[in-house]
Structures are given as C-alpha cells and as structure tokens.
Amino acid sequence: MQVRPVDPAAQVSIEPSALRDALTFLRDEGFDFLVFVTALDRPAEGVIELVYRLFSYAARVPVVVRVRVPRDGGRVPSVCDLYRTAEWHERETAELFGVEFSGHPDPRRLLLPDDLEGYPLRKDFTHPNLKPLPEVSAE
Amino acid sequence: MSEAPAPDLSTSDEFLLNVGPQHPATHGVLRVVVTMDGEVVKDLQPHIGYVHRGLEKLFENRLYEQIIPYTDRTDYLSAIANNWAYVSAVERLLGLEIPKKVEYIRVLMAELNRINSHLLWLAAYGLDMGAFTPFLYAFRDREEITVMVEEASGGRLTTNYFRIGGFTRDLPASFFPHLQKFLRRFGRAVDELDTLLVENAIFVARTRGVGVISRERAISYGMTGPCLRASDAPLDVRREMPYSIYPSLDFEIPAGRNGDTWDRSWVRIEEMRQSLRILRQAAEGFPEGEHRVRVPRNLEPPAGEVYSAVEGPRGEVGFWVVSEGGRKPYRVKMRKPSFSNFSALPEILRGLKIADLVAVMGSLDLVVPEIDR
C-alpha cells in the first residue's frame, strides 16, 4: 500500500494499543476537531486500516492517524470520550467494516438494517441487490 | 437501528413519543424516540438510516465521472457544494491546474447555492414555527436563483453542473443580467424575511436561550457551518482551509454569541448578506478565459488519496477519495455536515419542551439523505 498523499495532512501510523494515547495527545495539542473516522479494506494484506482525520482550528493544520487491525476480530479502543462526534462515526465504521470499538457506550447499528449480514464496505461483500455495471464493449 | 432500552414506564410518569419516521418536523425520514415527562423532553434517541442507499459502496463501482450526479443526490439542497467537494478532490488527485474563470464560476454557483439553501431552510423553519407566509416569500427569491442555476446547468436541484476540470458548458449569456437583477433586489428581500420571521417577537421568545451548545461541545461533536458559528466560533472552511479564490474576496464570517437557536437563525440570515457581497465581487472581477481544462476521456488518476472540503450551506462538505489507479476509486468517504450536526441533538435538547424539539431540530438545518448517505 504505497499511497502518495496528495493531501498536505501529516500522516501518522500507529498501533491500535497506542490509539487512545495518541489521540489524547493530539487533542491536547489543539487538534480539537475530529473530521471523520472511517476505514479502508485491504483484503490482500488481510487488514482493515482505520483512518482518523483531525483538524486543529488553532493551527489550521490537519493530521491523519492510521491504525491497522486484522480483518477478523479487529478491535480498537473507542475514542468517544475524547471526541463526542466519534460515537456515530465509530458506529458507522463498525457496521460497515466489521471492526469492534471496545468501550463504545452504544454499540448498536446506525445506518444498516438489523438483519443485514456482512460488512458492506468490505471489498468481498456480496448482496443480491448489488450489481456491477455491465461491461460494455464497443466491438 | 435497533431499539434502545425503554424506560420503565410502569413506575414513572414518563412516556415515549415517536417523532417520525413520518412527522412534519423531521423534514425527511428520520425518527427520534423521545422520552417525555408531560411536555418536557427527558431524553431522546435519534434513529437514522431510513434512506441509507450505500452510496459509498456504489461509488467504488462507478467511474470517476459517473459519481458526480450521485453527489447531487446526497444533499439535494446543496448539490453545487457536493459537486465541488468531489470534483476538487479528483482534480487534486489528477494534479490539474484550474483556470481562473472556472474558479469564479464555481464561487458564483456555490454562493448562489448557499443563499438558495438558506432560503429553503428559512422557509421550512418558518413552517416548523407555525408561520407559513415566510415560506412563500423565501420561495419567490429562491425561484430566481433556481432559474439562474437551471439556465446554466439545466437542472434546478440536482444540477450536476461541475465536471472534473471545469464545466462542459460556459455560463449562458442570460446569466449575468439575471444575476444583476437578483443582486439589486435581494438585499431588500433578506431584510424583509429577517423582519418578518427572525426579528419577530414571538420567534425571538421561542428561540433565544433555547437549545444552547457551547463552543467546546459543538467542536467536540464535530459540528460545522452555521450551527458551529452560532456558538461564538467564526470557523469556516473558506477561512480555515482556504480554497479557490476565497482568499482574494472580502467577506465576513458571522458568528453568534450564545450558541442558541436564535443565533443559528441569525447566522444564516447574515450569511445570505455575506454571500451577496461575495457574489457582487465575483461578478465584478469575472475574468475571461477557458471554462475548462482538457482532461483525458478515460480518467485514470494515479494512486493516492486526497481529502477535499468546501464550505457547504450546512457546514464542511468533504470528500475523501482514495485511488489505487484504474478508472474507479478505491474508496470514497463522504464527510457530511448534517451527520455530525444531528448527532449533537440529544445533548442540545435534553430538558427542553416538545415545542423546542421542533425549534432546535429545524435550526440544525438537517438534510436526511445527507445523514444517511
């Protein structure tokens, strides 16, 4: 996964266990705005890569924190108490990618119906209603 | 969307009230389960996802060009802002240099869109508060904008105007005469709406001091846009992460003092006036030049990732696009303002009255498809 960050944001990759410490540190350093939490599925490497994007209103700089967890049984600590907005973002990420946020106060599904199986944003997700566009050849 | 544990109703005077999914105040399909004690809101539990369409999954399956019309439909009131956020993300992935004229057209369109959206908010909020007349006054002015946008793009709501690299079609000849007419007239129209609704004593009594959220809490909840600025936080993507020609334009970021419902209303009214200033400047300095840059017919951005945000009418509209090469994006994450703004509702509303539920929810200016995506 060689990503060329077009973004000017500083990229920090850390271990899941260090996530809370890192975000606490960043928050206290002025990164008070959690822009979003999401993830990337990397099936080739067998990991889900969680992405936390922070922004500091004081310094006007963004920073991206990345955490890699295994696809099966991936688990990271919740940061709901550091950033209130993380509560919904984590619920969304949990149901779409199948990552567990331990210590989340309200780990219900947010967007998806209760009876949906699987994690839709994983690359190997299949559903009868999910049809790719037909490949068209111009001959 | 599973149920929250219900309070023990056999031993208390509390009762549950289901606001939505079909309720006049929800402006779309969302549900708020309110625990009430008489008319007082004890607690509430938002339920969303009724119009979740899995757009982010869909995007992984679409060409870069094909995504643009879908971005319209995430937030039908600010199609332009969504177009812009997405298009600029892809442009930055491609490393395109955008001509000055394109930026000017984009600013013009985005500010028209902002006024358009705020007017619709005002109209709908008037309805929420029981005043029907401002609705039609707002629609009168909104119609002028919609016509201008329609002349340029062909669409009224789902404009699908922006393209990667510029525009397919330049602004039509009729655009600037219409804009001038609008600029001449609209200042008075805003004042009229301001007097009729926002300055009205009944409205002020219902909104001032109601639904207060502090600056710290608002930022912690990830609130952006007018909802954040009402809490004495003049923070705006146009200033904090400057893009396009905004640094060269002269405008103010209005900010409220108390973070209450009235401040959120006032900020939007004032933003319309500021947008008007921006429109005047952009119309004055409108440059000659190309309305697009040539891009290859088959777009294949190099591998990379980019987050691009613009200030939409509801706050920070951001698209995080990850490319691994190829004609389809690897992942598109939409960062939508209503999602974060709405998540603060329980905190804002606890302890207020059922009538305040409507006032506060309306003041957050929610667009449900944007929350659910």
Add this chain to the structure above:
Amino acid sequence: MQSTLHRLLYDTGTLVDGWRAAAHAGWGWPSFAVDALFQLGWAVAAALFLALNALFIIWFERKVAARMQLRRGPNRVGPFGLLQTLADTGKLLIKEDIIPSAADRAVFRAAPFVVLAATFLLFVVLPFGRGLVAADLNVGVVYFLAVGGISVVGILAGGWASNNKYSLMGGMRSAAQIVSYEVPAVLAVLSVALLAGSLRMGDIVRAQPSYGYILLQPVGFLLFLVASNAEINRGPFDLPESDSELVSGFVTEYSAMRFAFFFLAEYTNLFLAAAFATTLFLGGWRGPLLPPVAWFLIKSYLVVFVLIWIRWTYPRLRVDHLMELSWKVLLPLALLNLLVTAVLVKVL
C-alpha cells in the same frame, strides 16, 4: 306604510313578532306549537347561515392568505374559486370515515358533534340585526361565554378518544388554553357590560355610542380580540393543532366527515368570535343607510379579516409562553382595565 321587505331588513324583530302574534291569534294551534315552529324557523335559518358562512369564510381566508403570500388562491371551481369549498366538502363527505382500532369508539364518534353543537348553540343570542335574534336573553353575554366553553369538552374528548399521544397532547393543550383565555375574555367583556349596564346583547348594542365601544374600551377590545383568538385555537395560538409539533393535534386521527365537522366548527367559531366582538365593541348592527344585517356582516367580516391577517403573519407561540401571556400579561391588564372602567363609570 313601508314594504314588508324593507321592514324585514330594517326592523326584523317587530315584523316577526307581529307574525307570531298573528299566528297565535289566528291559527288556532296550541301556543307552544306556534312558538316551537317559529324557533324551528330560527334554527333552520341559523343552520343555513352556518353552512353558507363557513363556505364563504373558508374561501375568504384562503384567498386573503394567498394574496398575502403572493399566490392566487383557489381559482378553479366556480368564479374566483368561490365554489372550491363546496368541492372540498363533497370530497370530505365521500371519504372513508376511519376510526382507529384502539379508539374509544363512542366518544370518538361523538366528539365532533359536541364541538359543532356548542358552536351552533351560540347563534341563539347573536343579534344579526334589529330584533334579528333567536332569543335576546337577558344574560346573553354570559350565555355566549358559558356555552362557548362547551366546545373544549368535545376537543378534549376527541383528543382523548383517539388514543394517540399527539391527539391527547393537543386536547390537553386546548383545554388548558381555553380555560386560561376564558378569564381575560370574560373580564374584557365585563367592562363593556359595566358601560352598558346590561348583559343583554340587544341592550349593549343600543347603549353604544355611534362609534361603538372600541374608542371607550380600546384595551378591552384588544384583550378580547387576543383572548378570543386564542380560544378559537387559531394562529398564532393554534397550539392544539400545531401541525409541525403535534402532527395535527386533536384532529390527527379524524378523517372524512368528522374531520369536516371540526373544521366547520373552527371556522364558525372564527366568525362567532368576530361577531361577538362586533356586537360588544363595534356597535353591532348599527350603521347608516345599509340594512342592519349588512352592517353586522361587514363589521364581522372585517374583524375576521384582521384575525386571518394575524394568523398568516406570525409564528406560533410556545405552550408555556401562551400560558404566561394569559396569566401574566392579559389577566393583569384586563383587571386594570376593569378597575379603571368601574371607577370611571362611577365618577362620570
């Protein structure tokens, strides 16, 4: 000798009394039967007026609201859309009458009729013209206020019987609101009664100077207008219905004809509030040239226009503000007004 038509228009009371006397003397019926027949005549006339008035007033409100909102309003059915309400009524009558399965059926069915009956009863004491009144009771004003309060029973019953939380809240709000605003309304009316020295509607009209009591009792008039506007549950006091909060309040579960009855009662109440204000403050049927009935209707519809105008201008009050307005503002004002009036009447 004036023509019968002229007398019917300008001096209805004597004419009808003459007919009645003639009937008593000449028909040879038992006396109560003749009286009953004449009263039935009044009732039919009132019912007819109620229906026509509602048709007109709904059209009038829609047209005025439309013009205030830069719209055209109803313009399809009949000239200027005058028959639009008739078409709507027809639609409502043939719609399905839905009763929620968990509703208290008997009460649910009865509620609209209670509201409409209470409204209908008010026509008894309303003087449309000189003597053009079903019964000019000597406690007419009290009757009007007391019977007007009955409709809250119907609204509360309807809200309760629907077995819907929104309906119930609407009904409760309505009860609280009508009870609260009854007080300032009564006090405002009392000051008029003090001036006139009578509670009979006809006497009050006759006792007024040609310009009406509005100039002597401007505060009383305003108080009465606000309070009665709140009592008839119209904007900005339409909290029992408040469609954005309570969906439709007490009428949420009603449909078809029963809904139409609530609607009819609401618009008739609007007219009645205006008519009462006309009688008490604007000199009732009195006025130059035109027949008394015409003057009465013109003045009443003018007040109706003002109420419509207010409704389509303001946002809705919040429920606690509503109570505050009644108890903390209107009531002290009304008491003060009454006191000043009483002192002035004694002194002058």
Add this chain to the structure above:
Amino acid sequence: MYAPTPPRGILLVLDGLASLGKGLWITFSAMFRKPITVPYPEKRVVLPLRFRGRLVMPLDPEKGDNRCTACMRCVKICPNHSIDIEKARGADGEPVPKPASYRYNLGTCIFCNLCVETCPFFAIVMSDEHELATADPSRLVIDLAAEKYSLGGKKGAWWQKKFRGEEP
C-alpha cells in the same frame, strides 16, 4: 442586526410590539403586489435551453435519419445503465454503425446529461418534455431509434436554437 444584549423592561416590550407591527405591515403590503405563481396548465414558464427533460434522438433534417453510430459511449457513461443499444447488422450479418434499437429506460434515468455530453455525434439530446408520469410501466422503456423524433412542428424554433446552442 445582532443584538448581544437584548433590550430590557419596557424597551423590550416596545421592541417586540414594533416587530409585530412590522410583520403585519409586510404581509398587508404583500396583498397589493402581483402574485408570483404561474397558473400551470394554462400558462407555462419558458424553459431554458439547457433544460434536461427526457432523452430524445432527433432526426437530422439533412440526413433524414438519426445520427447515432452505436458507438456505445453513452451506454458506458450512464451511471445506472439506463441505455441499452443493440447494433444493427447488415445483410451479410456484419455489424454496421447504426443502432437496431436504442432502449432508453425513463424509469431509472436521473437526467444527468452525461450521455448527451459524451456523444461525439450530437445524436441525442435532452428535450423539454417533463410531464413524464405514466400509469403503465412498460411505457417507461422507449426505443429512441424507432421513435423518429422530428424537430419540426410547434417546438421547431426552440429546437433549432437548442441545437445551435449545443453544437460547437
């Protein structure tokens, strides 16, 4: 204007009453303005040239036929596969650059205009037809090639203008 400290006491009351009066004046004066609505079926607004109604494939007046070459570009760009083209085949069975059928699904079309913009031959265009409701779902799939949409008639001038505006 933003008033950080609202007026107090009697000033607040007067301020409030003034605001109520101003509101009444605004609605009253509106009664004497012209209505802004258009009584729709009788009167219609003039649609702008770029209006995006349903897709049509007009006949080229010079050629007497449509301009489609069945190049499939529109099929490929359509975000939700609302267009399906079947290529025509000549007498020898070889494909010829003509559509045998051009099935356009009105039910799924989102009127995004991408197909029109991508077409290299200006063969298709979004018309001003916008009253598209139908009770019969089968009418939602239209074969544009068989339709023989003509640019003449009452709308001829509008079309000519639109086409001139569209073509470089």
